[in-house]
Every structure is written in structure tokens, then in C-alpha cells.
Amino acid sequence: MLQVNDIRENKEAYIKALQKRNFDANELFNQVLQADEDRRSTQAKLDATLSEANKLSKDIGDLFKNGEQQKASILKEKTGKLKETSKELNEALQAIVEKLQQLLYTIPNVPNTLVPAGISEEDNEEVFRKGDIPKLSEGALPHWELAKKYDIIDFELGNKITGAGFPVYKGKGAKLQRAMISYFLDKNTAAGYTEYQVPHLVNEASAFGTGQLPDKEGQMYFVTEDNLFLIPTAEVPVTNMFRDELVPHTSLPILCTGYTPCFRREAGSYGAHVRGLNRLHQFDKVEIVRIEHPDNSYKALDGMVNHVKEILDELQLPYRILRLCGGDLGFTSALTYDFEVFSTAQDRWLEISSVSNFETFQANRLKLRFKDEHGKNRLAHTLNGSSLALPRVLAGILENCQTPEGIKIPKVLVPYTGFDFIN
RNA sequence: GGAGGGGUGGGUGAGUGGCUGAAACCAACGGUUUGCUAAACCGUCGUACUGGGUAAACCGGUACCGAGGGUUCGAAUCCCUCCCCCUCCGCCA
Numbered sequence: 001m002l003q004v005n006d007i008r009e010n011k012e013a014y015i016k017a018l019q020k021r022n023f024d025a026n027e028l029f030n031q032v033l034q035a036d037e038d039r040r041s042t043q044a045k046l047d048a049t050l051s052e053a054n055k056l057s058k059d060i061g062d063l064f065k066n067g068e069q070q071k072a073s074i075l076k077e078k079t080g081k082l083k084e085t086s087k088e089l090n091e092a093l094q095a096i097v098e099k100l101q102q103l104l105y106t107i108p109n110v111p112n113t114l115v116p117a118g119i120s121e122e123d124n125e126e127v128f129r130k131g132d133i134p135k136l137s138e139g140a141l142p143h144w145e146l147a148k149k150y151d152i153i154d155f156e157l158g159n160k161i162t163g164a165g166f167p168v169y170k171g172k173g174a175k176l177q178r179a180m181i182s183y184f185l186d187k188n189t190a191a192g193y194t195e196y197q198v199p200h201l202v203n204e205a206s207a208f209g210t211g212q213l214p215d216k217e218g219q220m221y222f223v224t225e226d227n228l229f230l231i232p233t234a235e236v237p238v239t240n241m242f243r244d245e246l247v248p249h250t251s252l253p254i255l256c257t258g259y260t261p262c263f264r265r266e267a268g269s270y271g272a273h274v275r276g277l278n279r280l281h282q283f284d285k286v287e288i289v290r291i292e293h294p295d296n297s298y299k300a301l302d303g304m305v306n307h308v309k310e311i312l313d314e315l316q317l318p319y320r321i322l323r324l325c326g327g328d329l330g331f332t333s334a335l336t337y338d339f340e341v342f343s344t345a346q347d348r349w350l351e352i353s354s355v356s357n358f359e360t361f362q363a364n365r366l367k368l369r370f371k372d373e374h375g376k377n378r379l380a381h382t383l384n385g386s387s388l389a390l391p392r393v394l395a396g397i398l399e400n401c402q403t404p405e406g407i408k409i410p411k412v413l414v415p416y417t418g419f420d421f422i423n
Numbered sequence: 424g425g426a427g428g429g430g431u432g433g434g435u436g437a438g439u440g441g442c443u444g445a446a447a448c449c450a451a452c453g454g455u456u457u458g459c460u461a462a463a464c465c466g467u468c469g470u471a472c473u474g475g476g477u478a479a480a481c482c483g484g485u486a487c488c489g490a491g492g493g494u495u496c497g498a499a500u501c502c503c504u505c506c507c508c509c510u511c512c513g514c515c516a
Contacts, residue, residue, distance in 0.1 A: 046485075058497080059496090246469095
């Protein structure tokens with residue numbers, strides 16, 4: 001959520017930047033600033049009223065002590081009116097604050113200057129590409145066929161147990177997944193990230209803190225009995241470890257990584273694009289999260305991009321990096337790079353990582369602050385990225401590394417799998 | 424799930440109706456002392472909103488003692504609801 005002061009100071013620049021999202025902020029900003037004016041003047045009136053009441057209370061106390069009951073009861077009458085006034089003002093204030101919040105919730109983050117204008121994923125900007133797209137031999141198969149052929153993923157079984165989008169991994173398929181998790185975590189911890197195991201269910205405050213609420217409520221599974229959400233990404237529990245924290249600037253940056261399953265309702269998704277591992281209700285992901293000093297956050301973002309690159313280089317998969325355009329940029333993000341691996345058999349790119357800088361947008365909701373060099377309390381910058389989301393990496397491996405004899409496991413994973421071939 | 428106890432500033436912890444935004448101690452920071460270190464001593468030391476001031480320093484107002492309500496002229500202190508923690512019992516990977 002944006003800060004009112006920032007909106008006031010950068011109104012025109014923000015409006016212009018938000019146009020890249022095709023978001024017209026003009027009217028909303030005016031409403032926000034007006035609501036903020038109302039908030040202040042009401043607050044001022046309320047404070048003055050309370051101040052007067054406090055003084056009277058003190059006087060009454062003194063009078064009682066001196067045994068001047070009558071004088072005291074005269075003053076008491078006065079406070080009755082003040083009390084009424086302050087009650088009214090307080091109610092008005094709460095209504096205004098509520099309105100202001102509601103307005104702010106509807107405004108997405110301001111895109112960074114690097115973000116290209118655009119409407120859809122068509123307008124994303126490819127900034128990097130690496131790896132040869134293998135020429136597959138005759139009879140090359142999509143991953144869901146390969147999964148069946150080698151009996152490593154059972155989609156039908158998942159249907160039976162739960163429903164569509166909950167595959168069962170089996171044998172070498174299961175082992176390969178476990179291997180990837182270990183490998184990714186090892187890469188991340190070697191790069192300085194601290195590994196965490198976090199809850200897979202979160203409360204409302206957490207879902208709100210990272211921006212899943214109120215924007216994406218329908219995308220999360222919700223446990224009504226206990227009022228908890230199944231996490232759509234480790235970003236939620238990991239980032240929320242720092243909710244309501246005020247950390248010294250010397251403790252920045254904070255680097256975290258964690259493996260969790262991710263649960264997404266994916267309401268409204270259908271068709272060929274959700275086939276196989278392309279889009280699941282439950283999938284595994286290793287996430288990296290950074291809490292950064294505002295001066296360093298974009299350097300950190302580049303660092304994260306390079307880190308993910310390194311992993312993909314080692315996996316020797318063909319991939320590209322996109323800078324998301326305004327129309328495709330997530331609600332909370334200021335700048336996002338998507339990583340995509342090429343699905344050879346499907347002849348399309350699959351998103352496997354999304355690395356974003358949220359600047360203070362999440363921190364503002366989270367109340368995640370640091371004490372800076374001058375002793376001032378400021379909002380920190382939060383960043384996160386996948387390193388990596390498993391199913392599509394698996395799809396990429398299966399499809400790109402297929403040979404007529406079987407699937408060749410990327411060398412870097414072999415120490416983790418204990419086998420180098422699936423046949 | 425049942426019974427009881429408790430949630431106070433970075434930490435420990437005092438505080439049962441006004442003199443308490445909150446003692447004391449520890450930690451932290453600044454300084455004095457010192458060949459260096461330690462010790463000692465002095466000082467500073469919560470957060471948010473807001474008014475004045477040069478958006479610094481500083482001065483003032485309001486709110487905050489788990490959260491939200493209530494009683495009262497006045498609440499950390501009394502009452503209600505919820506959340507969390509601890510102990511015992513039950514259940515259990």
C-alpha cells in the first residue's frame with residue numbers, strides 16, 4: 001500500500017507511472033488526499049477536545065482532594081459534553097480512516113522507471129535469453145506423456161485422492177523432486193540465505209501483510225473452521241516473520257529462503273494451458289526473500305536475478321528473462337523479472353520464477369521498519385523470488401532432456417538423485 | 424478439550440483508580456577517566472499521529488501497558504469479549 005505522504009509529494013509522477021499499468025490514479029489520488037485532509041482536521045479537533053477533558057479531570061481530582069465536592073460536580077457537568085463531542089469526533093475519525101484505507105487498498109504499486117508500458121504479457125520485454133532449444137527427435141513427447149511413459153507422475157491418482165491439479169509423484173519422479181528441493185536450498189544457503197521451515201497455513205493478518213488480502217482473496221484456500229489460509233507461496237509466512245518489526249540498519253540485509261508447498265485455487269483457469277504440470281492447485285516451491293535498505297534494493301534485485309540465472313545455467317535448460325510490462329506487473333510489485341524455461345514439446349515458454357522488488361509497498365502494510373543511520377525509523381524494502389518453482393522445471397527437464405532411451409538428468413542434480421537416467 | 428495462572432518499554436521486572444508514558448536493573452548509545460582493556464561515573468535511551476519551528480535540533484497536543492468494547496470526571500489498574508503464553512489433567516504424531 002502506498003503512503004499518503006508519498007502520494008502527496010509525488011502525485012503527478014505517480015499518476016504518470018501508474019499509467020503504464022493502464023491505471024488511472026488521478027481521481028483516486030484526489031480522494032485520498034481529501035480523505036487525509038479530513039483525517040487531520042478531525043484528528044486535530046478530537047485531540048483538542050480530549051486535551052480539554054484531560055485538564056478538567058485533573059482539576060476535578062485536585063478539587064476532590066481539597067474536599068471541594070461542589071466545585072468538582074460543576075466541572076463534572078462540563079466533561080459530559082466534552083465526552084459526547086469526543087465520541088462523535090472519534091466515530092467520524094474512524095469512518096474517515098476506514099475510507100482512506102479502502103481507497104489505498106485499491107491502488108497498485110508505482111512501477112519503476114524500467115517497467116515498459118503495456119497491456120498484456122505480449123508487451124513484456126525480453127532482456128536475456130540463454131541455452132539452445134534442442135531439436136527433438138521424431139516422436140518427442142510432452143511432459144505429461146513422458147510422465148506416464150516412465151511412470152513417475154500419476155495425475156489420475158491425484159484426481160482420485162483429491163481432484164484435478166493435485167498430482168502424485170512416484171518413484172524416480174518423487175526422488176527427482178526431492179533432489180531439486182535440496183539442490184535449490186543448498187544453492188540459496190550457499191549464497192547467504194538462511195533456511196527456514198515455516199507454517200503452511202497463515203492467519204488473516206499475514207495474508208494481508210504481503211498483499212494477498214484483500215486483492216486475491218479468491219485465489220487462496222481458506223479453512224473456515226480456524227480462519228486460516230493455505231499459503232499460495234512461502235513469501236507470505238517468510239515475509240510475515242518480520243511484520244511489526246523495527247530492526248537496526250546494521251542487521252540489513254536479511255536473507256531468507258524456504259521450501260514449502262504452495263496452494264492455489266486457480267479459479268477460472270482451464271483448457272490446454274493447464275494440462276499436466278503447467279498449472280496446479282498444489283505445487284512445491286523454494287523461495288528467496290530479502291529485507292533491504294531502500295538504497296540497496298535494486299542492486300539486490302539484480303543480485304537475485306543473477307542468482308536464479310546461475311541455477312538455470314547449471315541445470316542447462318533453455319530460458320529467457322522478461323521484464324514485466326505495466327499491464328502484467330503484479331499489484332504489489334514495482335519491478336518484476338520473470339524467468340521462463342522453454343517447453344520444447346509444447347513449443348511454449350513456462351514461467352518458473354518471478355523476482356520482484358516491492359519497495360515499501362508490502363513494508364507499509366507489514367509495518368516492517370528499520371532504524372537508519374541517523375536514528376530515523378523508515379520502511380524497509382522487501383523483495384522476493386522463486387528459486388525455483390518445481391513443477392515447470394520438472395516439465396522442462398522432462399521435455400528438453402528426453403532421448404529415445406529415456407530422460408537424462410542434469411548433471412548438477414545427479415548427486416542429489418543418485419541416478420542419472422530415467423527410463 | 425477441562426481447570427488454574429499470566430500477557431507492562433530491546434530484555435528482566437515493579438506498579439490494583441488521579442502525583443505513572445510508566446520505578447528499578449540489564450542491554451544499547453554518547454561522554455569523562457585510561458598507555459590499552461576492564462571497571463567506575465555522568466548523560467541519552469519506546470512508538471504512531473499531529474501543531475509550531477528551517478521536513479535539523481527543539482518545544483507542544485493526542486493515543487498506545489496483548490486486541491476490541493464498557494464502567495468512571497479520571498483506567499496499565501475495575502468489568503465483558505476475543506487472541507496468545509505458561510502449569511496441571513485429558514488426547515496424541
